[in-house]
Amino acid sequence: MLSVDVKLVLMPVILVAWFVGCSKQEPYRIDGFENFSPEQKEAVVSVFSKLNEDAGRTLVSESGDGYRISIHLADELNNASEQGHAEMSLSGCTITLLRSLRLSLLKAVAIHELGHCLGLPHVQPTYGAVMSPQTGPIEVYYSGSSYQEFIESLLQTPRLH
Numbered sequence: 001m002l003s004v005d006v007k008l009v010l011m012p013v014i015l016v017a018w019f020v021g022c023s024k025q026e027p028y029r030i031d032g033f034e035n036f037s038p039e040q041k042e043a044v045v046s047v048f049s050k051l052n053e054d055a056g057r058t059l060v061s062e063s064g065d066g067y068r069i070s071i072h073l074a075d076e077l078n079n080a081s082e083q084g085h086a087e088m089s090l091s092g093c094t095i096t097l098l099r100s101l102r103l104s105l106l107k108a109v110a111i112h113e114l115g116h117c118l119g120l121p122h123v124q125p126t127y128g129a130v131m132s133p134q135t136g137p138i139e140v141y142y143s144g145s146s147y148q149e150f151i152e153s154l155l156q157t158p159r160l161h
């Protein structure tokens, strides 16, 4: 009798764990670059490639099977104070970036919004931190320790476990 009860309790737990495991397939799939010029696309692809390299595994790829991330450029965002925006849903994440951003800022905002898509919240406003609400050019991230901290927190998000 006891063993039956234990099975009944464990079965839903096992099913939920299986489902959650399946929904976290890597690499996440970068699904389309809308309205990008070749230079803008190259800039964002290069920053994502570097992220994969620095993380030591392929987190995002244009040919992945995982959670879909689509990226768009727009002339303006709903919130005029934003340079980029990430909208998450069960089926995927949509990143919108301001078209007018120069390339080094476009890269910085892209990697920040990707952080949101992969489950990272904002950190305390700190100059040079990738997930700080205030963004600086990508060179600022790469020159400090904050980029390494970003990679480490990325690898610890539940979405990548």
Ligand SMILES: [Zn+2]
Pocket (backbone or CB within 6 Å): 112, 116, 122, 132, 133
């Ligand atoms: Zn943000």
